[in-house]
Amino acid sequence: MxxxxxxxxxxxxxxxxxxxxHFAAQLVAAGMPRMPARxxxxxxxxxxxxxxxxxxxxxxxxxxxxxxxxVRYLDQQHLVSREREPGSRRERYRVHxxxxxxxxxxxxxxxxxxxDALREGVASVGPDTPAGLRLGETLAFFExxxxxxxxxxxxxxVHRDETFGGA
Amino acid sequence: MxxxxxxxxxxxxxxxxxxxxHFAAQLVAAGMPRMPARxxxxxxxxxxxxxxxxxxxxxxxxxxxxxxxxVRYLDQQHLVSREREPGSRRERYRVHxxxxxxxxxxxxxxxxxxxDALREGVASVGPDTPAGLRLGETLAFFExxxxxxxxxxxxxxVHRDETFGGA
DNA sequence: CTTAATCTTCACAAATTTATGAAGCAAGCG
DNA sequence: CGCTTGCTTCATAAATTTGTGAAGATTAAG
Numbered sequence: 097m098x099x100x101x102x103x104x105x106x107x108x109x110x111x112x113x114x115x116x117x118h119f120a121a122q123l124v125a126a127g128m129p130r131m132p133a134r135x136x137x138x139x140x141x142x143x144x145x146x147x148x149x150x151x152x153x154x155x156x157x158x159x160x161x162x163x164x165x166x167v168r169y170l171d172q173q174h175l176v177s178r179e180r181e182p183g184s185r186r187e188r189y190r191v192h193x194x195x196x197x198x199x200x201x202x203x204x205x206x207x208x209x210x211x212d213a214l215r216e217g218v219a220s221v222g223p224d225t226p227a228g229l230r231l232g233e234t235l236a237f238f239e240x241x242x243x244x245x246x247x248x249x250x251x252x253x254v255h256r257d258e259t260f261g262g263a
Numbered sequence: 264m265x266x267x268x269x270x271x272x273x274x275x276x277x278x279x280x281x282x283x284x285h286f287a288a289q290l291v292a293a294g295m296p297r298m299p300a301r302x303x304x305x306x307x308x309x310x311x312x313x314x315x316x317x318x319x320x321x322x323x324x325x326x327x328x329x330x331x332x333x334v335r336y337l338d339q340q341h342l343v344s345r346e347r348e349p350g351s352r353r354e355r356y357r358v359h360x361x362x363x364x365x366x367x368x369x370x371x372x373x374x375x376x377x378x379d380a381l382r383e384g385v386a387s388v389g390p391d392t393p394a395g396l397r398l399g400e401t402l403a404f405f406e407x408x409x410x411x412x413x414x415x416x417x418x419x420x421v422h423r424d425e426t427f428g429g430a
Numbered sequence: 431c432t433t434a435a436t437c438t439t440c441a442c443a444a445a446t447t448t449a450t451g452a453a454g455c456a457a458g459c460g
Numbered sequence: 461c462g463c464t465t466g467c468t469t470c471a472t473a474a475a476t477t478t479g480t481g482a483a484g485a486t487t488a489a490g
Contacts, residue, residue, distance in 0.1 A: 111387035119380040125373070127294040131448075140401075141384055141394050149467070159450055164468055185457050185466050194397070197404050206292070213286040217308055220278035227308050230361070233427060234307075237364050240422055244415045252407050260400060298479075316437070326480055331438055352436050352487055 112141055113155075131158065135166040136175060139191040146179070146190035174199055194256075198249065207242050211235060279308055280322075298325065302333040303342060306358040313346065313357040341366055361423075365416060374409050378402060 116137040123133035134156055139147055149163045156163075167189050170176040175196050179188040192199070214235040221227040283304040290300035301323050306314055316330045323330075334356050337343040342363050346355040359366070381402040388394040 107388055107392075111383075115380065115384040115387045118383060122373075122377050122380050125294075125376075127292075129448080140398065141388055143388075143393050145393070145397060160467070161451075161469085162449055165449080168468090183458075187467070194400055197401055206289075209292075210289050213282065213289050216278075216285060217282040220282045221274055221308055221310075225274075226310050226312070230312060231307065233361055233423070234364055236423070236426060237419065240419055241415065244418065248408065248411045248415070251411065252404065255407055256400070256403070259403060296478080327437070328439085328481075329479055332479080335438090350488075354437070 115141060116156075129166075129169065131162050132166040132169040132173075134158075135163065135189075136170055136191065139176060139189060140196075142191075146188045148186055148188055150186075152189070204242075207238055210238050211242075214238065282308060283323075296333075296336065298329050299333040299336040299340075301325075302330065302356075303337055303358065306343060306356060307363075313355045315353055315355055317353075319356070371409075374405055377405050378409075381405065 116134060119137040119140070120130070120133035123136065124130055128136075135152055138152055138155060139145065142151075149160060149167070152158075152163050153160055167176065167178070170189075171178060174192075176189050176191055179190055180186075181188060214231050217231045218228050218235065221231070223229075223232060283301060286304040286307070287297070287300035290303065291297055295303075302319055305319055305322060306312065309318075316327060316334070319325075319330050320327055334343065334345070337356075338345065341359075343356045343358055346357055347353075348355060381398050384398045385395050385402065388398070390396075390399060
């Protein structure tokens with residue numbers, strides 16, 4: 097076996113770093129600013145799911161200010177939480193384990209905004225015009241999807257428990 | 264009735280413009296560059312679902328170059344198609360009616376990239392480590408969603424035909 | 431084959447975004 | 461109590477993105 101007994105040495109820092117950058121690239125493509133994306137990816141691969149500012153700054157080679165800004169963003173998006181270790185001003189940033197990707201789909205407010213904009217459009221051209229019909233159908237689509245997403249997430253939790261839970 | 268007979272005068276340009284900007288704002292929030300977003304929104308509210316470069320330039324107050332760039336982007340994303348009116352070098356850009364929002368969810372390649380990145384992550388830390396388990400579960404989530412999206416879209420088409428089709 | 435109309439490409443200017451160092455604040459430690 | 465450690469905020473510098481005007485290419489009409 098690949099040496100056991102003294103901790104857990106088997107982790108190729110280079111490979112991990114490649115993952116961080118590749119995963120962050122996906123987050124960026126999805127609209128997240130670069131720095132928060134890298135910080136988030138780093139937290140995801142950390143063994144405990146949590147890191148200090150200093151750790152993040154060192155592995156990513158960025159300034160404390162950059163870490164601070166990134167964490168503020170992630171906090172606002174409810175993608176990480178902050179923990180204070182009692183008896184220290186060191187803060188610990190934690191990724192919400194299996195819930196972060198649920199947050200990705202929980203864009204309820206976002207979908208609401210789309211719907212609002214579309215309703216405004218229908219009103220502005222009249223519901224019986226060609227444009228009104230086109231916009232109305234799109235609106236119906238968003239309303240449909242909104243409900244279906246809820247269903248999907250329920251089905252996911254069942255599936256997850258079957259796969260990863262006891263059974 | 265609000266004057267009939269001479270075309271279709273009932274369309275408040277200001278209200279339409281408001282919709283264009285609000286809807287474009289949502290697209291921008293979703294990651295689309297500003298100019299393509301505005302052009303796309305304009306096409307969506309147009310009565311025929313198609314416009315010429317000149318029309319777009321005038322209503323949005325942007326240069327031909329901006330229109331050109333925006334259309335190229337939208338074309339690459341398969342959100343609009345180009346039509347040439349025969350016997351004219353005027354081009355007509357058309358929004359794919361009821362299919363554009365399906366394209367929004369058809370991010371198959373996108374999901375594939377997420378999965379690739381996550382597999383790389385699992386490999387880099389080992390599948391049995393805490394981080395490996397966390398990444399593995401996320402990967403399973405994406406795989407699950409990928410399949411479910413297909414189902415949703417089928418259900419949507421049925422729902423749409425019931426609501427807007429004959430019956 | 432020349433002319434006119436339309437779209438596209440290119441180089442540049444403007445605006446926006448991003449990350450940094452330095453200064454400021456808060457909280458535990460001696 | 462002051463000192464030290466660590467996070468945050470602010471102003472600034474750098475990099476990226478965005479939209480424009482001008483020149484170039486393409487195609488129909490005369």
